[in-house]
Amino acid sequence: MNETLIIGLAGILAAAAPLLFAVIGETFTERAGVINLSVNGTILLTAMAGFAVAIATGSTILGLLAGAIIGALIALIIAFSSITLKQSQVAVGFVLTLLCRDLAYFLGNPIMGLSGPTVPHLPIPGLQEIPILGPIFFKHDLLVYSSYLLVIVAYLYFFKTRPGLMLRGIGERPAAAFVRGANVNRLRYLYTILGGALVGLAGPMYSLSVKAGWKGTVSGLDGIGWIALSITIFGAWNPARAAFGAYLFAFLQWLGLALQPSLPNIPSQVLQVAPFPLMILTLMLVNVGNSEWMEQLLSSLPEQQRKLLLKILRVLRSSPPAALGVPFERE
């Protein structure tokens, strides 16, 4: 296999690692019925804070830990305001996303452009010798390996364990879960905070590994949180499909970079935003099956074409947990 292709694929796996943490974290939160819209701000703030802590202490582990704690605290505010106070999740999440971004730029000013510690490379002995697969999968740092594990663990947790069943229950039919003995609001707190901690890890995973350092507004991280939120939707709240979405996104981003030299007339800033129209397009693909005009169109088609189109739409379709964003009230 071609050397550049192997390096490219390995790069895609590495670039998708933080995104996977953010997407899986948000999937946990939303599966429980809470929307954490602060992801974009959380990633920026934790990227800055994790980097600052790593510089101050010389320890990347403490940097990552700081990110997780800050992410969890932000999620705690969301949980408190939406579950206990029953304020709009969208309003609080959006304010937090702006506030955290400004906090990141304000507090990160003195450490801008400094060089700091990065997470060390750790090729896995033995496995890295496997031809082709070794260099693609097993010549990374610990963060990338844990991103593989996270997807698998989250998938098994959601669909193969009892607590996972309960988690899906409190997001789909909280009243029924409550009757079966689930403390809906306490579990929602728990999963919102857990999800926030995972999102919070994504920040330092950028600033200590994938895009090492903190460069303020030109860090290229602004917007990635919104991508993570839309991949959560694209992934239909399923870790496996979400992982596919994250890798697809990383691949397309790599493709954009690879094509840049052959498209000299397009400024790099324009290629950088290419993910966003793509984001809109994919959201359209997964949602269009729920729209009114599509139903009308379907009913006007001949039998055979209708069946085919229905099948395509069903594969694409992504429907949110039924109680997403709805506060739970005990009657």
Add this chain to the structure above:
Amino acid sequence: MKKRWIEWLFQPLAVVLALIFTTIVLLIAGANPLQAYGNILSGAFSSTSKVADSLVAWIPLLLATAGLLITFTAGLWNIGVEGQITLGAIFTTWVLRALQDTNTAAWLILLLGFLAGMAGGALWAALVGILRIYGGVNEIFGGLGLNFVSTALVIWLIFGPWKRPGVGSMSGTVPFDERLWLPMLPGLRLSLWALILGILAIVAIYFVLQGSYFGLRLKAVGRNRRAAALMGMSPSRYGLAAFLICGALAGLAGAVQVTGVYHRLIPSISSGYGFLGLLVAMLVNYQAIWVAPIAFFFAALNIGSIQLPIVLKLDSTLSGVLQGSLVLFVLLMDGVRRNLLNRRKE
């Protein structure tokens, strides 16, 4: 009577909490909080020209917030307002560039430019609405995606088709002829025309929402889509109308920035006024009557913090920290207050 007192206490409490939070942030940054606040105040109010600058920032904020009240009333989160401001600026620039070397009268070019700006903003907003109604794309994601697209569009124009002679630069396009600048008050950067536009917009929106048939029906759609649909009001049609109005007002803000402030198209032409407008709308709890003073306060914070990097070596995003924490604590305190009241009722 006593209950009233307690209810009123929560808003000042939110302000105090926001100040405490910002002070802690300043202490973490190793700055002297009193010096920083003093600097913001003097940066916004110490001279006539500084107050005028705050008014210059107030106008686009007023226009954007006025539009956002309409989409919020319809129950929509128009986060795409930033992009709508940008598209307004692009369309206005387009008309001005096309007509400035002709014999057309300056006032007519400006009028056409403003109309084009409104059309540009409305077009971009309509796109968000269409994506939501026909594509099932939530307006938050549609709007946000289009914000990024609009930024790319501006940069492409500035470095491509509209670049300065020679090589394009981040400082923007070539400035327009001076005859196409909105007339300024003597000695200031403030345009009376733009000021009147901003005030007219918020007054008009106030009356639309308070007293008009359209405003009433828009409220009905925003409160309960299904009930409104049963009453024969089409939520998608009202939603689209709300997007068009908000987009047109945001586009107007873009037109003002181009003709009255920068006199050219620059990369960050929307200057974050759209997002700030969302914060203002949330802070005033979507009540038009409070928009003008709160928007002025936010505009003054923005202008006041411009000097922070020069004088105190602090980043000017401090104003954003103060504004954001203020809105956050007001939302939280409002929740606490309602929670306490409910508990007392039980």
